[in-house]
Amino acid sequence: MSRAVFDRLMAETRAFHENHPDAASFCPFPDDLKAVEVETNLINAARLFMAEDELEDCNCPQLRDACLAAAPFAKWRETYRHSGIGGEFLERFACYALIGPGGAFSSSKMGAYFVYMPKGLHYPWHHHPAEELYVVLAGSAEFHLKDSPTRRLSTGETSFHASNRPHAMTTVDTPVLTYVLLRGDLETLPVWSQAPGAETKA
């Protein structure tokens, strides 16, 4: 059951990726994909995503819907569980890999994740050695990049994060669903750029 759901999500993701100029130029879609068993773990933030009804601002509804269909079967990431961030963030920030640790596929060339945030949530400043591209699939969010003006991005728009350059994201009056690509160091996890709660915006 879940394999069919992830296979459908993979097909939609590949089609979207290969047709999106920024995604396609960031990294060719991997040719070394291997199917991996997924250990499902539904967390509260995943339930918020599954109940979300304000993601209609979207130019890729097939990918959005495939991402939602896979949500009950995914292994939701808990990267920040022991990082000092408050429970409210952990309860609301939702991310799972399609290609990468815990995901339904592995590749040595690229990581691919989906990140959902409900409205009114701040994802604090963080950084990681991997280069990263966010593509907004649905809704909108403010993207903060160190030493750059904040940009509010909506469906189809992208934000590139260079290696170890701090970045953050805030939803205001809409939720957001994003497709997140990583290349380079796919092993090292992100860390907060400053202690959560002590940050100032760039």
Ligand SMILES: [Fe+2]
């Ligand atoms: Fe990042």
